[in-house]
Every structure is written in structure tokens, then in C-alpha cells.
Amino acid sequence: MNKKIAMINGSLRKGSFNQTILEYIKSGLEAKGYEVTQLDISKLPLMNQDIEFPAPESVSAIREEVKKSVALWIVTPEYNGSVPAPLKNVLDWISRPVDPDVPGAPDFVNGKLVAISGAAGRSGASLVLAELKGLLQRMAMKPLEHTAGISLPMEAYETGKLILSDEHKKLFDEQINKFIEALNN
Template identity: 40%
Template sequence: MRSVRVTIMVLLGSLREGSINRQLVETAVESAPTEVDLQLFDRIGELPFYNEDIDTQDAPEPVMALRAAAAEAAAALVATPEYNGTIPAVLKNAIDWLSRPWGNGALKGKPLVVVGVARGRYGGSWAHDETRKSFGIAGAKVLDEVRLSTPTEVLGGLHPRENRELATALRSVVEKLVVEAAERGLPPSR
């Protein structure tokens, strides 16, 4: 029997090429089951600030690309740092674009998990709580029971892939997203 590929859209709340959360996403991609296609939407910095006046059928191209990526995915994985105790502006902006049209955004009803690494002993949990709340209001099915907030200090300066426990936890998160998407009857992607 042929296995079905499942696409999971990945959003990254950091624009830095060398960010630890980008490395976390790389680790998630490397450790994902073979039937899962994690696709990073790496244009989050191109999105204009949300403005209802330009949110029409002719919305800017990066917005249309974001919404198309979300619509084609069966689920979403969001990796975010914590900036000043909360969610990064670029990620909040993406959530605002994805929440429209109100009540029928591209992630409506789709399972979503928030993960990340941040400085401090709480590992970004404040930003993750705010991110989960915002995506839930925007219509995603946030898996609140799945949490992965890691303090930077745990990695000791190493790439997340070098931490077997973290790589295993990321694989488990992805597997839970796939199971949740299947249970909700969401079609596999592409």
C-alpha cells in the first residue's frame, strides 16, 4: 500500500538566518517521519502590516502566498522566540492575515502546535501562550496539550539536532499533528 504524504506548514517567528528557532525548524524537518512534508513559509518578513483596506480579493502577493500555503496544509507547526515577554510582531502580523476572512481563515479547524526556544528559564512560554491564544481566536485548532518551550541554556550552545531528547520531542509533536489532522478528516496535502 502506498503511503500518503501529509504537508504541514511551518511558520517561524524569527527573521534571523542564524536564529536558534530556525535551527529548531531544521531539526523538526530532519527528524520528521518520512510521510510528512514540513514546508517552511519563509516569506513572513515580506508581509505588509495587516490593513483591512488592502485585504481584498487583490491582497498583496505575499499575503496570497501565505494563505495558499496554509490552505494546502493539513496542519501547522509554529516556532517562535519570545521578544520582550511576548509574541514577535512578524508572527502576530501573519496571524492577523491568516485570520481573514473572519471566521473562515485558511487555518480554520486545522491542528496547530507552537514550539520554540528562548532565553530564560521559562523558554518562551509567555510568547507561546500568546501565540496559541491568537491562533485559537483566528480559528486554528490549537493543541494546547502539546507544549515544547525550551530554554536556550538547555542546548549549551549546540544545534538542537545535537540534543537527542529535543529531536525526539519534535518528532513526537509532528506525529501528533498528523494524527490530529487524520482524526479531523483533513485531507492529506499535495
């Protein structure tokens, strides 16, 4: 059975708090025998239909990773109550045909399971998680029903470092279990 999972961080920031969460989830998945790769979305050009065919190399590399993976896992901040541009950009790229003569998203995108998690301010990322769920459904992907978002503690902003509490860890552990259940169904 394919055990490859591709993860995406919606933040490009060096000290990203969402990266701390991504790494926690990555370790949890690896402990359960999954092979996890984080996609580098920082090199992707902005979606532009003029440059779709042939696809830029960075786009082909991401498509290849998505193709090899049985599911995706997105961890993201919330920008103005919505999806950060770098994340929307990669989703727009993978939603498009690989071959100009074959319309629609490629088979390796359609129906693919996607878990979504995030960290933000007071909203606990609830706005971006809800928006992403709708977006992924419109892309004919399969968002995991069980999402997990946290409100960033004040100390994270003060120190520049996110230390996950036991409560946070429990939330992501539960999501990992739901994700594995969905993969095995």
C-alpha cells in the same frame, strides 16, 4: 490523504536558533512521509485594512500555501514575553476574509491544526507558547495541546549556534508523535 504541512519561524534573524529547531522538526516530519514547506513571512506588508482588497501578492501566496496544507507548525522565539511582530502579522493576515463580502476567516483557516514550539531564555518560551495557544483559539484554529519549548543553552549565545541535545530532540520527537496522532484522529 493530504500530507502537506506549512511551517513558520517567528524569527526573521539569519542565524535564528528557532530555525535550527524548525529544521529538526521538518526532517522528522519528512521522515514520516510529510511534505513540508516553510512559509516566507519576511515579505509580508504590515497588516493594514486599507490594503486588504485586493490582497497583496505576498499575502495571497501565503494563503495559498495555508490552503494546500493540512496543518501548520509554528516555531518561535519570545519577544518581551509575547508573540514576535512578524508572526503576529502573518496570523492577523490569515485571520481576515479573502472576499470582502464574506466575513470572517476563510474555511481553510477555521479549525486547522497548529503545532507550536519555541526557544527562548529562562522562560523556555512558556509565555509565548501560552499566549499563542489563546490567540489561535480566538482565531478558531486548533492549537495542538502538546507544546514544546526549550531554554537556550549559554553555548548557543556564545557560539551563535544551537546544538540540540538528546533531551531537546526527545522533546520535539514526542511533539511530532502527538501531532501525527492529532492529524489521524
